[in-house]
Amino acid sequence: MAVSLHARFLDHLARGIDDLQLAKDFPAGLQRAGLTVERPRDPAHGDLSTNAAMVLAKLSGTHPRPLAEKLADGLAKLEDVAAVDVVGPGFINIRLTDQAWRDELAVIADQKDRYGMSPIGAGKTVNIEFVSANPTGPMHMGHCRGAVVGDALANLLAFTGHRVIREYYINDAGGQVDVLARSAHHRYREALGESLGEIAEGLYPGDYLKPVGAALAADFGDRYADAPETDWLAIFRARAVAAMMETIREDLALLGISHDRFASEADLVAAGKPDDAEAWMRARDLVYDGVLEPPKGEISKDWEPIALPLFRSTRFGDDQDRAIRKPDGGWTYFGVDLAYHFEKARDADELIDIWGADHAGTVKRIVAAAEALTEGRKRFDVKLVQIVRLLRAGEPVKMSKRAGNFVTLADVIREVGKDVVRFMMLTRKAEAPMDFDFATVVEASKDNPVFYVQYAHARICSLANRAAEAGIELGDAPDLALLDGPSLTLVKRAAEFPRIVEAAAAAREPHRIAFFLEGLAADFHALWNIGNADPARRFVYPENLPVSRARLFLASAIGQVIRNGLALMGVEPTHEMERA
């Protein structure tokens, strides 16, 4: 894998610092973390800028300016460098030669769909758990955002060299799957011909359990129609959960998502994993038997003090210790979840959980648990994904959970398409609430980021046809020296892609890719627009074939970067826009 432009300059800097240390101009053995090479906001400050002198000056107790001058001298000798300036408190601003940017363009064309890949995650396995919707019904839009964010993040981590495990945790051990089983039993009796009227309050009312009931009726006849619950609960539960998981997998497939692993809460319990975790923690005094304070706020009337096995999460920053077992000896959700993270940490170096923001209150305890269980050695991030407000032309879409008429993921995908859904879910950082308006997400205007980016790609694709019509053969080695300033500006933007990818992966923020693509598309459209006024500046300019070839080469490379970004988001590039 070729090294990115930014990485290359970080390397140049490192060697410059080595030289200073050899020449005793500078103490050896200093940390070099915090050194950055980035594109300055203001183009007048050059193509690349580094804070190295200021950071190192602080660490070594010297003045940044002289240090910057020395580093600048070394950088100025590099072939790609046109000019180096030391300004302000000690910024080193670097301007690259035009040739350096033309070379970068050739790198894009050469690396194709590998452009932007990074080795920062090499040798690391990261387990990312996402979706993990309760297996009690089809996926609705509440699950959608976490699914897309998780999948895009997984793509991003794989692209940056990590080995990625996509995992789904099936909550199939709690009370709600018993409710599911009872709901299926209701549908089962209906399938047998009983007319039961409205489904009881508290059961799942949706129609999606009717096929499950029918299948159960076909298999068991009326054997369990009037049987006591203990006879059928486990059977119905297993059947209903399996059916729901099948539905959920289908829903996920509509989004283009497939998990590598499905971990079952019930299996973990059956395998004694929580017991193992408890024993491990008791041996380290991380679990003790104690009595919790009554909950604050809403006062529960049936609160009773009772001794339970508690995890010492307060030692790790939680507000109170947390019960891992219930009074009946069974496991709490947290007790199993803790064991589950213990298991996940066995074959991964880093863990990520993607959760709905409604679980924000339980983040501290699981972070505490992960820290205790991995003895602080493994990075663990819980990413909270905020709600999506569904709108239709500005009006909130009415949903009633009781009636079971929530908007399903499948419905939305059917209406606007997978790519629109995926793109939109990544146009905000995960922690911020988002509006999803059915009307605007399919609008063909520049206000719609999906359209805007796709349109740029389609325009690029159309160039190939226009070139052919004009009788321009692309050839394989255009003279890139024919590309002028505005074209190179676009190259500079595209060349940021590798660094954006690395930063997005490190921060676990896939939305940055979407914003980058919007910017890149905007720059591309801007360049295109120059051609509107002046035919000599168009990509296809039959009066000058060499220039046309160089520009088409540029456009093709930009298209490549757009595709690479979209691929990370899990969005298919559009080759031709449909005329509205």
Next chain:
RNA sequence: GCACCCGUAGCUCAGCUGGAUAGAGCACCAGACUACGAAUCUGGGGGCCGGAGGUUCGAAUCCUUCCGGGUGCACCA
């Protein structure tokens, strides 16, 4: 009451884990196109980055505290 998330232009949001004069789109204002490579373009106005302290060469970013909004508080999942 406590915890977490959010607070940036009139609106919707970025802001590259501490960098230089805080950005984009919409909206607003002023111009441009006998177009179809205009499913627009160019320029402009608009900011106490919620407030106040602190850390340092340097803060929207980190710390403290307060204010406002959202979410959650378990022996549910």
